[in-house]
Amino acid sequence: MSEPWSWADELGPEQVAYLHDDAAELRAVVAIDNTAAGPAIGGVRMAPDVSAEEAFRLARAMTLKNAAAGLRHGGAKAVIFGDPHWSDERKEPIVRAFAQAMRDLRSYIPGPDMGTNERCMAWIRDEIGRAVGLPPEIGGVPLDEIGATGLGLAASAEVATSYCDVSLDGARVAIQGYGNVGRHAARFLEERGAVVIAVSDSTGVAIDRSGLSLDTLDALKHQGRSVSEYDGGKTDDGAAILEVDCEIWIPAARPDVVTAENVDRLSTRLVLQGANIPMTPEAEEQLHARGVLVVPDFIANAGGVICAAVEYAGGDEREALATIDRKIRTNVEEVLAQARSRGQTPRAAALALAEERVRRASGLRRWHR
Secondary structure, eight states, X not given: OOOGGXXXXXXXXXXXXXXXETTTTEEEEEEEEEOSSSSEEEEEEEETTOOHHHHHHHHHHHHHHHHHTXXXXXXXXXXXXXXXXXXXXXXXXXXXXXXXXXXXXXXEEEEEOTTOOHHXXXXXXHHHSOOSSOOGGGTOOOHHHHTHHHHHHHHHHHHHGGGTTOOSTTOEEEEEOOSHHHHHHHHHHHHTTOEEEEEEOSSEEEEOTTOOOHHHHHHHHHTTOOGGGSTTOEEOSSOGGGGOBOSEEEEOSSTTOBOTTTGGGOBOSEEEOOSSSOBOHHHHHHHHHTTOEEEOHHHHTTHHHHHHHHHHTTOOHHHHXXXXXXXXXXXXXXXXXXXXXXXXXXXXXXXXXHHHHHHHHHTTSSSOO
16 A cells, blocks of 8 residues: 555645454445535545545545535545445445444535435435435436436537537447446437447447447336346456547546557547546556547536535536536536647546636635635
8 A cells, every 4th residue: 555645745745544444344434525615515435445545535535526526515425335235234234334424524524425325325324414415305316327427428528529529419329337327327328319339337348330228228227236247248247348439438447447558459539438447547648549539537527426516515416407407508618628738638627627626716715824
């Protein structure tokens, strides 16, 4: 594990907390990166192979995402070491123990992420009185149910395609990670005329160059089965999805799936980053050099946290959907226009936008440089 101080810079992190409860089998890390704009919102991720460094990197992505979206919130992230496929009965005591362990981290507002859902957030709120991404029965806007992040990706596509000479109508789409984000992105993009030709999950891939049946894929996932069981699908370690010839490629699962070592296998015109930090900086630079447009994670996939912020402020589903569409379109247009005019990568333009907003907020604090 790398030295935590090596992560620190002028923006954060403000706190990194290691949480442990042996009786509850809890091991977790909470990284609160920056709260200059307001209390930090960030998801609670459950996975067996997470790390404190990953928590910090994800928290920084949330700081930038919230700033770029113009939200009155900072960024944070929590990771719980565990199996995301555990039953609710197995997860509940661990999630409740996590909530109690981070009770005093009052500048952190947890939300759902990979391996957790609205029910998990209900348990957390029941324990400590704060969480977002709640079930509608207790006042939440169900961001996974309405597909908040997927809607944002579709809005990103509508703007970004005009910057890479791609028509969304008929555009072939490949999605790495057919979970909550990926399946909603597929639906929204199909509604806009795109054709989803390939999807993958943790165990396999389904490819049909004439277009996949999303109803069939959703039925498989609802039954707890893999997309590899789709007619013609196959068990795969994730490599095949990289090599699908398409116009739009969407990573919507884990960090660092595209690296300098495998980026040459991508054959696409546009990448919409549905996952957080799905590519290494070197991979993004290589794609830019090849003329592939990459819309960064904290711009393209901000739909979920925008929805969470609307919920936290007391808004409803209709307001959340309208706000997601408006903010994402505005930000993608601003970032891509600036990148083009300055000859920058979209990430460089997006970082400049977000970091300047964080610095302005930090300048209003009592202690600042």
